[in-house]
Amino acid sequence: MTEVSTVVYLATESIHNNDIVGKIEETGEKLSNAIFRFLSRNEIRGVHLATDEEQLQEDVYVLKDAIELDLRDLKDRDRGNEGDPTILYRNFMKAVKEKEEEYRDKELSGYKRLFCVPSFALGLVMASRIRRHYTHSSWFKISSLNQMLKVHGAVSQ
Amino acid sequence: MAMNLYDPPKGAFWGEFNDRPLNQDHVATLARDFGACLDNCEDKTSLDAAVKREWIKNIENAIETADGTTVNDVPLMELTEEGLAVIKPNNLWILSGNHRRMALIRHVTDLKSDLADTMASLDKIEVEKKEGDIAGKLGQEVERLNKKAEGLGERIESSCKWVIRLYDRGKHSRISGD
Numbered sequence: 001m002t003e004v005s006t007v008v009y010l011a012t013e014s015i016h017n018n019d020i021v022g023k024i025e026e027t028g029e030k031l032s033n034a035i036f037r038f039l040s041r042n043e044i045r046g047v048h049l050a051t052d053e054e055q056l057q058e059d060v061y062v063l064k065d066a067i068e069l070d071l072r073d074l075k076d077r078d079r080g081n082e083g084d085p086t087i088l089y090r091n092f093m094k095a096v097k098e099k100e101e102e103y104r105d106k107e108l109s110g111y112k113r114l115f116c117v118p119s120f121a122l123g124l125v126m127a128s129r130i131r132r133h134y135t136h137s138s139w140f141k142i143s144s145l146n147q148m149l150k151v152h153g154a155v156s157q
Numbered sequence: 158m159a160m161n162l163y164d165p166p167k168g169a170f171w172g173e174f175n176d177r178p179l180n181q182d183h184v185a186t187l188a189r190d191f192g193a194c195l196d197n198c199e200d201k202t203s204l205d206a207a208v209k210r211e212w213i214k215n216i217e218n219a220i221e222t223a224d225g226t227t228v229n230d231v232p233l234m235e236l237t238e239e240g241l242a243v244i245k246p247n248n249l250w251i252l253s254g255n256h257r258r259m260a261l262i263r264h265v266t267d268l269k270s271d272l273a274d275t276m277a278s279l280d281k282i283e284v285e286k287k288e289g290d291i292a293g294k295l296g297q298e299v300e301r302l303n304k305k306a307e308g309l310g311e312r313i314e315s316s317c318k319w320v321i322r323l324y325d326r327g328k329h330s331r332i333s334g335d
Contacts (some may be wrong), residue, residue: 024207026327033174039205039252039324040174046201054177136178 030065037061056142057135059099059111063125066095085122096121111141113149120149158219160206162258163265163317166236168244179259189261195316198228203320210325212240212249223320228240233321241317253273254319263305267335272309275302276307288295 025032037058042049050058070089086093096118103112115121124145127134134140139148160166196202200222210216215335218232236244279302286295 024326026326036207036250036252037172039207042175042177043253051177053176057175057177121327 033061033065050141052141053135055139056111056145058137059115060125060128061097063092063095063121064128066091067122067125067129085118089122089143092122092125093118110146113146114142117149158213158215158234158321158323159228159318160204160234160321162204162254162261162319163256165251166184166234166241166244166249168241168247169249169251170247171251171258173247173250174252179256184259185255187256188263191260191264191316195261196296197261197316197319198223198226198231199320200224200322202257203322204257205252205253205324206321207250207252207324209240209243212236212243213323214240216323219323222256228315228318228320231318234321234323235317243303251321252324254260257319259321261316265313266308268313268316272306272313275306275309279306283320 023037027035041058042051042054067089069091073091074088096115099121100112100115103115106112114124139145161170203223213219214235214237215232220226220231223231279299282295282299282302
C-alpha cells in the first residue's frame with residue numbers, strides 16, 4: 001500500500017471507528033486534508049461516484065500537497081541543483097512515483113500515462129497553484145491531458 | 158443534529174475540498190424525486206459538517222443516530238455568538254450534499270408556490286362567497302383547501318431541514334480571517 005493510500009485508508013478507518021471526533025485538524029495537515037477530502041468525496045450510500053474531473057482532482061491534490069511541502073523546504077534550502085526535479089521536488093517525485101505504481105495494474109491507462117511523465121505532472125500541479133478553479137477548465141480531463149502528452153510529451157533523450 | 162438547508166446559516170460553505178460543478182440535470186432529477194420521497198432523516202444520507210465544538214450552543218443535545226426518528230425530532234443546530242461570527246466568511250464547511258441542497262431549494266420553492274396558490278384560492282372564495290354559501294360544496298372545498306394548506310405548511314417546515322453529521326475540527330485552526 002502506498003503512503004497516500006495508507007493515509008486515505010487511515011482516514012476511512014478513523015471515520016468508521018468514530019475516533020476522530022474532536023481531532024481532525026489535530027492529526028496534522030496531511031491526514032486532516034485526507035480526512036476532509038475523503039468526507040467530501042462524491043459518494044451516495046457508500047458508492048463512490050467520482051466524475052472524471054473529481055478522480056483527476058483527487059490525484060492532483062495529493063501531488064499538490066507534496067509540492068507545497070517541497071516549496072516550503074526550498075525557501076530554507078540552497079537552490080544549487082536548480083534543474084534537477086528529483087532534488088528540488090523530492091516529495092513531489094516520491095508522490096508521483098506512488099501514483100504511477102497505484103495505477104500500474106489498473107485499467108486506467110490514461111492516469112498511468114500521466115504519472116509516467118513526472119515533468120508533465122509537475123507542470124499540471126504547478127498550474128493548479130495559480131487559480132483554485134482551473135480544474136473546471138475544459139481541458140482538465142484525462143483524455144485532453146493525454147492528448148497534450150501525445151503531442152508535447154516526447155522525451156529528448 | 159439537523160440544519161435548515163433551505164436557509165442555512167450565513168457562512169455555510171460547500172466545496173472547500175471538492176468544488177465540482179453542479180450537474181443541473183441531476184439537481185432536477187433529485188428535486189423531482191424529493192416530491193415523492195425526501196430522505197432527509199437517515200444516517201446514510203446525512204450531510205457531513207466540519208465544526209468546532211464551541212460554535213454549537215446545543216452540542217449536548219446531539220444524538221448518536223437519526224435512524225428511526227423524524228427530522229422534527231432531531232435537535233436543530235443552534236450556533237453560539239462566537240460560532241455565528243467565525244463562520245461568516247465561509248467557515249462552516251459542509252462536506253457533502255451540494256446537489257441535494259439545490260434540489261431541496263427547488264422542492265421547497267415548489268411547495269411554497271403550491272401553498273401560495275392554495276391560500277389565494279381560499280382568499281378568492283372568501284371574497285366571492287355570499288351568505289349561506291359556506292354550506293354544501295363550497296364549504297367542502299374550503300375545508301379541503303384548509304387541510305391542504307395545513308399539510309403543506311407542515312411539509313415545508315420539515316422539508317427545509319436535513320440531518321447533519323458533525324465532525325469536530327479540533328483546537329488547531331485553519332479558519333480564514335484568523
